[in-house]
Amino acid sequence: MPTVVIRPAVEADSSVIMRFVRELAEFEREPQSVKSSEEDLRRDGWGETPMFEALIAELDGEAVGFALTSRTYSTWEGRPGLFVEDLYVTPAARRYGVGRKLLAAIARRAVERGYRRVDLNVLDWNPARGFYDRIGFRQLQEWLPYRLTGDGLAALAAETA
Template identity: 80%
Template sequence: MPTVTIRPAVEADCATILRFVRELAEFEREPQAVKATEEDFRREGWGETPVFEALIAELDGVPVGFALTFRNFSTWEGRSGLFVEDLYVTPDARRYGVGRKLLAAVARRAVERGCRRVDLSVLDWNPARDFYGRLGFRHMEEWMSYRLTGDAIRALAESDADEPAAG
């Protein structure tokens, strides 16, 4: 049985993280949607004000997956949490418990930091939904995700440019 190791990502892992992001986008049927570069990951993960952390999973010393997280905040809990932006394990490594070990490492970070929850999103057709359920993640059926991107962000930002901010 191969040895699975989970370790914190380091700046030298940026190319590996980008490769995994591209493989995940391919799996999610949106390979053209990835605009990130190695420099983006370097700046946002290891720059002056890091906004994410990542864990790298290795199988006998070879990277086979990653989990990328960032902090969020619950006003109801009054505590921060961790949001799993991406979790990816290469198809050949999935039978070795790599995903479970990655999420266990995320959970340990959450506990160590006093986080009250770990959140993630998953596509409705993704068979990993059963995996998350077996680990104890609860599908939040009553919550629906919304997203504002690109020109829509700009349009909204400019729509009230002459009006004072509420507050």
């Protein structure tokens, strides 16, 4: 059985993370939507004010996946949480429990820090939904995601008080 190691990402992993981001976007049928760069990752993950943390999954020493999280805050819980922005494992490595180990590492990080929850989004057609269900994640039926970007964001920001 191959050895799976989960480790914190370092700045030198930016190119690997960027490759995985592009592979994930391909899988999600939106490769044209990736606007970020390795420089963005370096600045925002290891700059003066880090905006995210990442984990790298290695299978027998080769990077085969990653998870990228950022901190959230729940006014109802009165505690922070973690949001999993991206979780990706290469197709060939999916049968070795890599995704589960990445999520377990995220859960440990949350518990060690006193955080109360871990959130993520999954596309409705993604077969990984069953994987998340088996781990214990639950789909929030009554909560619908909304997003403001592009022209709508600029227009609202331009409104005067």
